[in-house]
Amino acid sequence: MVKNRGLPLQSLRLEALLRRLPEHHAKKDQIFQDLMKWQAGYRGERSVDYVLSEFVRTSSHYFALQDLRLQGERQRFFQMDTLLLSSQFGLILEVKNYQGTIHFDGNLQQFRRVHNGKQESFANPLLQVQRQQVQLDHWLHRHHFPPLPIIPFVVLSSPYTTIAPSVSQSGLPKSLLRAEALPQVLLELEQNSKHSWLSGGELAKLSSLLLHSHTPDSFSILKRYKLTNHDIRAGVHCPSCQELPMFRRLYSGIWECRHCSFTSNRAYVESLQDYSLLVNHTVTNGEARRFLGIECRKAMHYLLSQLKLKQEGNSRIRRYLLPPPHHVPRH
Numbered sequence: 001m002v003k004n005r006g007l008p009l010q011s012l013r014l015e016a017l018l019r020r021l022p023e024h025h026a027k028k029d030q031i032f033q034d035l036m037k038w039q040a041g042y043r044g045e046r047s048v049d050y051v052l053s054e055f056v057r058t059s060s061h062y063f064a065l066q067d068l069r070l071q072g073e074r075q076r077f078f079q080m081d082t083l084l085l086s087s088q089f090g091l092i093l094e095v096k097n098y099q100g101t102i103h104f105d106g107n108l109q110q111f112r113r114v115h116n117g118k119q120e121s122f123a124n125p126l127l128q129v130q131r132q133q134v135q136l137d138h139w140l141h142r143h144h145f146p147p148l149p150i151i152p153f154v155v156l157s158s159p160y161t162t163i164a165p166s167v168s169q170s171g172l173p174k175s176l177l178r179a180e181a182l183p184q185v186l187l188e189l190e191q192n193s194k195h196s197w198l199s200g201g202e203l204a205k206l207s208s209l210l211l212h213s214h215t216p217d218s219f220s221i222l223k224r225y226k227l228t229n230h231d232i233r234a235g236v237h238c239p240s241c242q243e244l245p246m247f248r249r250l251y252s253g254i255w256e257c258r259h260c261s262f263t264s265n266r267a268y269v270e271s272l273q274d275y276s277l278l279v280n281h282t283v284t285n286g287e288a289r290r291f292l293g294i295e296c297r298k299a300m301h302y303l304l305s306q307l308k309l310k311q312e313g314n315s316r317i318r319r320y321l322l323p324p325p326h327h328v329p330r331h
Contacts, residue, residue: 003065007042007325016274017225019244021232065211067081068083069215070139077217079217081095084186089148089189091153092133094153100113100116100161236268237270241262268292273322275288279291282319284319284320285301288304
């Protein structure tokens with residue numbers, strides 16, 4: 001495994017946004033529904049990871065990169081759920097965790113889902129993964145690699161999904177398959193792919209370049225939902241029950257939750273990561289005080305200094321670089 005799958009940044013942003021919005025905010029239901037979709041997608045991706053893990057672990061032929069986001073043509077980015085690389089071929093897996101019955105119409109290039117009596121149409125994921133194939137082909141050419149065959153698949157992660165092709169079709173596309181079929185598909189591809197396009201060294205070089213070319217998505221979640229900093233509640237939230245604000249005992253410096261009585265001397269760390277997810281990955285003393293609800297500049301300086309963060313600027317306009325989520329010791 002070259003690049004493991006982490007918790008999606010989008011899910012972390014949505015979780016931070018939900019706990020920071022007032023209880024009856026007009027956008028809260030929409031944001032909650034979006035979070036449920038992202039979490040369902042992540043669960044589907046993890047279940048496919050599990051199916052592949054034993055196969056990839058016992059094989060020295062593959063390099064696996066998960067959640068890989070690359071810059072493509074015209075400065076546009078594209079993201080792949082899973083990319084498997086061998087010297088003979090590359091495999092792009094677009095994972096879908098669909099519930100209910102999926103009706104696929106190849107003539108109209110349309111997917112339609114029926115679940116709990118509700119019908120929903122959505123974009124054809126086969127076209128989506130084919131675009132990723134074209135973009136990756138261009139990326140490989142731009143970086144002077146041989147024309148490694150790239151094979152796209154849409155993988156249905158749930159064993160309970162029912163697939164119903166339209167009456168005009170004799171069957172389903174070969175590029176649409178269930179997760180449990182992946183190991184057999186890989187074995188068949190190995191047997192049918194006789195030519196090696198990359199040496200072992202070139203394959204390792206390609207994997208390393210892909211890893212270093214990965215660019216996390218840095219869009220503003222507030223702009224996405226047309227929100228501003230004024231919509232966000234200030235204060236240190238409780239790492240245990242998520243309620244806010246906690247209060248800080250004057251002499252001990254311990255944070256205590258009035259809702260569940262949880263205590264911690266580092267509860268503010270997770271709230272600083274909320275700031276990173278929602279506002280900016282750097283923060284000044286004043287910005288941190290306003291977001292955390294701390295009045296004393298010296299107290300805020302002490303709390304920031306405890307994290308040993310990288311800094312930029314002088315003492316008057318010093319900015320602290322906040323680490324990515326889950327990269328700082330918690331309570």
